[in-house]
Amino acid sequence: MVSQFIKTGIFVFALFIVTESSAQNIDFKAYDNWEQVVADAKKANKHIFVDVYTDWCSWCKKLDKDVFTAEGVASYYNKTFINIKLNAEDGAMGEKFAEKNGVNGFPTLLYFSPQGKWVHRISGYRDPGDFVDAGWDAVNPERQLVSYETKFEKGEKSLEFLRTYIHAINEAGLDNSSAIQTYIAQLNDADYKDSTHWAVISYNFYDTDSEYFYSLLENKKSLEVSHGTASVNQFFEHAYSYKIYEIGKSEDAKALNSFISQVKSSIPDLAEKLTAYAQYIFYKDDEENGHKYAQKYLTMHCSNSxxxxxxxxxxxxxxxxxxxxxxxxxxxxxxxxxxxxxxxxxxxxxxxxxxxxxxxxxxxxxxxxxxxxxxxxxxxxxxxxxxxxxxxxxxx
CATH class of the missing domain: 1.25.40 (Serine Threonine Protein Phosphatase 5, Tetratricopeptide repeat)
Known part of the structure; x- marks a missing residue:
């Protein structure tokens, strides 16, 4: 009798643990096609959450382990969403979904309306609090990325709105060039000295062929007075790195030499480092010259861990x-x-x-x-x- 009670007690206790454990996990459902996901979302009147991951992505695994199981996360997402996971590199549905939605970094977390229309997106690892916040934003029409996008397309151009919109684009890992160009076009030279505007520019503006970039170059000394030499140099180095990657992809030696001449004349205090970096990127896979330029840049100039x-x-x-x-x-x-x-x-x-x-x-x-x-x-x-x-x- 006692042994039977113990066995029963152990069984009930084990059942309790399993129930509690499963309650602390997001209920990811398996589907063979997107149409069925939308059909279930419509029936339940729930939004859709999609975690796009790969097997090799360590941050994806950390999301699984530390975030999807965190207190409060599972209950909110299970109540609010139809949840699915898709491996971007395994299976036709995952690969097709990733390609259609422009997913090129992992993890990428996407949100859809019950009708299957895209409404919100974030990219990269998030802690439990930020992840729940993203879930709130995804069902709030005032906070959805698609709502900001629609307002922008309809002509909303205020600087305050653009700051919010640019931040949301960055959180999604998408291209913000149109929004940042619209922002900086409204500024004058004096505005560059403002810390709020500089924070937006320095983090987001990298079009080195733009007239606004040349204006920033002309104001480099006054920018250093307002924001510090380190901050200003970091901005120009980062901006030029985009141009350097374009030249590297082009494999055009004339473009490389033209770039080196340009930075020597336009930004001499950074020319040596930028030249070394440009040569390193351009000759990266060159068997004859690659090591020489790697030595020069990585040993003497690189400060990127x-x-x-x-x-x-x-x-x-x-x-x-x-x-x-x-x-x-x-x-x-x-x-x-x-x-x-x-x-x-x-x-x-x-x-x-x-x-x-x-x-x-x-x-x-x-x-x-x-x-x-x-x-x-x-x-x-x-x-x-x-x-x-x-x-x-x-x-x-």
Missing amino acids: NELNAAAWKYFENEEDEIKLNEALFWVLKSIRLDKNWYNTDTQANLLLKLGRLEEAKKAAINSIEIARRDGMDPEETELLLEKINDSLESR
Whole structure:
């Protein structure tokens, strides 16, 4: 009798845990086609939430683990939306959906009306509070991105509105060029000194061929007085980086030389760094010149942690030369000094292993795993690397 009661009690307790656990998860439903999603949304009179992810996206996994299961998140989304997950790289529905909706970064989170019309969108990882806020915005006609878009198309051009609209576009990971051009066209030289306007310009305006950009160049000294040299230089470097990538894609050496001449005359204090960066991007895949320009830019000028790590990882994957691998190790150590994270410490461990420095590689791998766990990431790949390092240590 007692044992039966214990078994029953355990069963009830287990059932309670399962019920509570499932209540703390967003109920993502499986569908074979979009038409059925819309049919169910219409029937339930609910909006549609779509999480577009990939298997390799670590931030997608963090959303699954820490956000979709957070207190209050699941209850709101289950009550308000038909929820679905689509892998952008697996299955016809996910691939087609991602292409149709212009998804090129992950995670991308999209919201639709019960009739299947797009109304709102955000991109990238969000904490539980921001994620619930996005869900509120998605069902509020005054806060939906599509509403801002409609107002803009109908002629709403006030600076206050444009600031809100540009922010919403950025949150969605979409092109804001039309809105920012409309914003800056309403400003004069004196307005550039205003901190509110500068925040909008410096974060969003990168059209180096625009008349407004040349106006900003002419006002560079006064901008430095108002906003500081570091802020102003960062803006121009970032703006020119877009132009540099265009030239890199074009593979037009004349365009590269023209750009170098232009920055030498128009912005001499940044010309050396911009020239090094332009040459690095242009010759990135050039077997004869690529390494020379990588050395120059990454070693002497680059202060972007992610860029340094990406270059180091590329060398890890493609180089066998010990001198080049040691240079890559220098770049990743520079990346770590700027921003120590799971990604660059993992690169460090991989490079040290490839260089045969096993004890150092083990220490780096352990450190990388600890950082990943601290930041809520899944260190499975680094754990496999650590196993490989330990096997090498045991067999030597």
